[in-house]
Amino acid sequence: MLVARLATSLLLVCSACGGTSAPDRPDSGSPVDAPPPDADPFAQPRATADQPDDEPDAYQVHLLYVVPADRAGVATLDVDGTLRRAIAAADGWLADRTDGLHLRFDRAAGLVDVTYVQLADDERTFAAGIDAGGPRGIRARLEATLHTTFDDPNKMYLVYYDGLALGTCGEAPRPGRFPVQYIGGVWSTTMIDTAAPAGATTVRLLEPATLNVPTPPFAAQLGTEVVTVTAIAGTTATLAAPLAAAHPALELLAPANRPPDCRSNPWSSDGVAWTYAVFVGLHEIMHALGIVDDAAPDRAPPPTAGGHLAATSPGGLDDLMYQGPANGRCGDPAPTPAQVRCQLDPGRRNYFNTPAGSGVVDLARSVFIDPTPAGAVPPPGW
Ligand SMILES: [Zn+2]
Missing domain, CATH: 3.40.390 (Collagenase (Catalytic Domain))
Incomplete structure (x- = not known):
């Protein structure tokens, strides 16, 4: 497995890059159905099965x-x-x-x-x-x-x-x-493994120790709700305030200060x-x-x-x-x-x-x- 590191900014990825036709170049010798010069050779149609191999017997x-x-x-x-x-x-x-x-x-x-x-x-x-x-x-x-x-x-x-x-x-x-x-x-992120009703002051977490959930207290997102976890005992997390809304099982508990996703x-x-x-x-x-x-x-x-x-x-x-x-x-x-x-x-x-x-x-x-x-x-x- 890999340790976390800081991410840098996202890059935009161009897939088709817009061009629709090549300029007319009668001397180029290109076949008439050649892709436009700005076509992206890495972008290809989806395949749902292994295609015929160029080197069938090789590792x-x-x-x-x-x-x-x-x-x-x-x-x-x-x-x-x-x-x-x-x-x-x-x-x-x-x-x-x-x-x-x-x-x-x-x-x-x-x-x-x-x-x-x-x-x-x-x-x-x-x-x-x-x-x-x-x-x-x-x-x-x-x-x-x-x-x-x-x-x-x-x-x-x-x-x-x-x-x-x-x-x-x-x-x-x-x-x-x-x-x-x-x-x-x-x-450093886990889930609640059972549904939590509005008003609850504790939630049950999936493997908080194994998943390196931070030591409380810490702020986190539970779904779209911001919560503060004040203690974790075993798999039970105690919250600083009652939940404002109900949360379904498997909703993520994502600490605010976790490493970048x-x-x-x-x-x-x-x-x-x-x-x-x-x-x-x-x-x-x-x-x-x-x-x-x-x-x-x-x-x-x-x-x-x-x-x-x-x-x-x-x-x-x-x-x-x-x-x-x-x-x-x-x-x-x-x-x-x-x-x-x-x-x-x-x-x-x-x-x-x-x-x-x-x-x-x-x-x-x-x-x-x-x-x-x-x-x-x-x-x-x-
Ligand atoms: Zn490794």
Whole structure:
């Protein structure tokens, strides 16, 4: 998982950019049905099934855009080009840091293939995990929902989940097949798990300790009502004043001073610029590849979750796989790969171009690298 960091301003994303016809250029040699010069190559029609693969037998990362039922009308990151721009920016940075290596993404007719999947549940029900697992199990529930349809043994499925997730912007198994970026992730936020009537002075919260709800007293939004929480005992929160209105179960209790919501992080505007949202997807893919190996010399000690590097690694807070008490800097935006401060194991001893015989999982020897390196191996357990 990823620690919170401050978001910067939102960028507007242009999908079709307006132009309707190319100027008449009789000498250009372009076919008459060529798209106008300002068409956005990242914006494509929606696909609800995996399209025919350009490289059918190769290991590859396939994108899934998963949308809860109540966001079906507004979630458009597959068709407006946002997700393909994010992948292009992430892969451009990787090539810049590796003398031209790429991750192999599933492409159809040359374009990154994104499959749209709509869930039966609304986003709060799915985030709460009412019917299975609890809120921390959201990635496992996504995998359980998706893997019966998306089961190519040579594919990793990067899930862009466009719905609410409590306490995280990204999560991945290490190794595994379904890394997830939570577009609608929120920090230090929980829900009331039973309805609260008007006049109530206590509400029951979903896992306030696990979800890092602040220590009272704090101000928060409960739905549209502003409340002050004065105490939390177990799962019961005491309020400074009786509720003015009734609130249904699963309404969010969002502290006023929480870190910025994941959805406020900007995406790449042009398929080159790097942003926090670009960083998250690439970081989670690394985990699914088995990175950072438990045998890596600079791995972060507990309580940092496994799979990360410590601040004392050669890349410090700038390493793609850093996580720890200090905020990492890999989400800092930059307009070109060369200007990105995020680093890829610059000491070459933890997960990229590691010494022969060191035995740690090495991105440079992964079957997901394109072109496939000599002696490439799949992630452990594949
Ligand atoms: Zn991580």
